[in-house]
Amino acid sequence: MTDSSPQDWNIPAKEDSPHEGGFRADLKITTERGGPTYGEMIEQVRTFMDKVRYACPTHELADEVIDDLKKLNAKLDTMLVDEWTSPSGTRVDLPSRGNITLPPYEISAGGPDGVDATVIFRRFHLGGNGVAHGGHVAIAFDDLGGMAAALRIGGVSRTGYLTVNYRSLTPLETPLAVRTWVDRQEGRKLFIKGTIHDGDRLCADMDALFIALKPGQA
Numbered sequence: 001m002t003d004s005s006p007q008d009w010n011i012p013a014k015e016d017s018p019h020e021g022g023f024r025a026d027l028k029i030t031t032e033r034g035g036p037t038y039g040e041m042i043e044q045v046r047t048f049m050d051k052v053r054y055a056c057p058t059h060e061l062a063d064e065v066i067d068d069l070k071k072l073n074a075k076l077d078t079m080l081v082d083e084w085t086s087p088s089g090t091r092v093d094l095p096s097r098g099n100i101t102l103p104p105y106e107i108s109a110g111g112p113d114g115v116d117a118t119v120i121f122r123r124f125h126l127g128g129n130g131v132a133h134g135g136h137v138a139i140a141f142d143d144l145g146g147m148a149a150a151l152r153i154g155g156v157s158r159t160g161y162l163t164v165n166y167r168s169l170t171p172l173e174t175p176l177a178v179r180t181w182v183d184r185q186e187g188r189k190l191f192i193k194g195t196i197h198d199g200d201r202l203c204a205d206m207d208a209l210f211i212a213l214k215p216g217q218a
C-alpha cells in the first residue's frame, strides 16, 4: 500500500477550473513543470523500459531491482499531482510532451493543414521478430491524429474509430516520418488520415474519425 490514493489522479472539476470540452479551461501549457532535467528523467525511464524488455535477471538481481524501484516509487509518491498539473503531457518542449506512455516523437511542423513529426519506436515497443508492435503504431497515429484535429478546430476531440493498415514492417530505433492531416470535416466530425514512412517505404497508414467535443463534454 502506498501513501497515494486513486483520488490523487482524479481531482474533480471546480468552479474556478471547469472541465471544458474534455480539458480544463485553465490548463496551463508550460515548459517549467518538473524542472530543467525532467526530460532526462523521462528518457532514463524509457531506457529502463528498453532494458527491462530484453533483460533476463537472476533471482538476486530481480530482488535488487524491486528494492530500488520501491524506493523510487516512494520518492515519487511524495510529489503526485493531478493530470492537469502533471508535466507528463504538458511539456511541449519534450518529445511526445514528456508523456512516457507515448512513443517519443518530435514535431517538425503543425497547423490546420496537418502535422509532420518524427517518431522512434523504442526497444520496449517490440512486437515480435525485431519490429514494432502494431498497437504502439496505432497509439502514435491516435495522438498525432488527435493533434491534427486539435490544430484544425482549436479544441479537443475524441477518437470515434481508428483503422490502421499495416503495409510493411515498422522498424525499432529508426527515425520514421509521420504525417497526419484532416482529409475532410463535416460539422463535429473530422476525418483524419495519416502515414508512417521509413524513408520511401510506407510502413502503415491510418483512416480515423475524431469527434469534436461539445463544451463541457468529457
Ligand SMILES: CCCCCCCCCC(=O)SCCNC(=O)CCNC(=O)[C@H](O)C(C)(C)COP(=O)(O)OP(=O)(O)OC[C@H]1O[C@@H](n2cnc3c(N)ncnc32)[C@H](O)[C@@H]1OP(=O)(O)O
Pocket (backbone or CB within 6 Å): 142, 143, 144, 145, 146, 147, 150, 157, 158, 159, 160, 161, 187, 188, 189, 209, 211, 213, 214, 217
Ligand atoms: C494537442 C494535443 C493532442 C492530443 C491528442 C490526443 C488524442 C487522443 C484521442 C483519444 O484517444 S480519445 C480516447 C478514445 N476515444 C474515446 O474514448 C471516445 C469514446 N466515445 C465517446 O466519448 C463518444 O462516442 C464521442 C464523444 C466520440 C461521440 O459521442 P457524442 O455523443 O458526442 O456524438 P454522437 O454519438 O452524437 O456522434 C456525433 C456524430 O459522429 C458519428 N459517430 C460517432 N461515433 C462514430 C463512430 N465510431 N463511427 C462512425 N460515426 C460515428 C455519429 O453517427 C454522429 O454523426 P452525425 O452527426 O452525422 O449524426
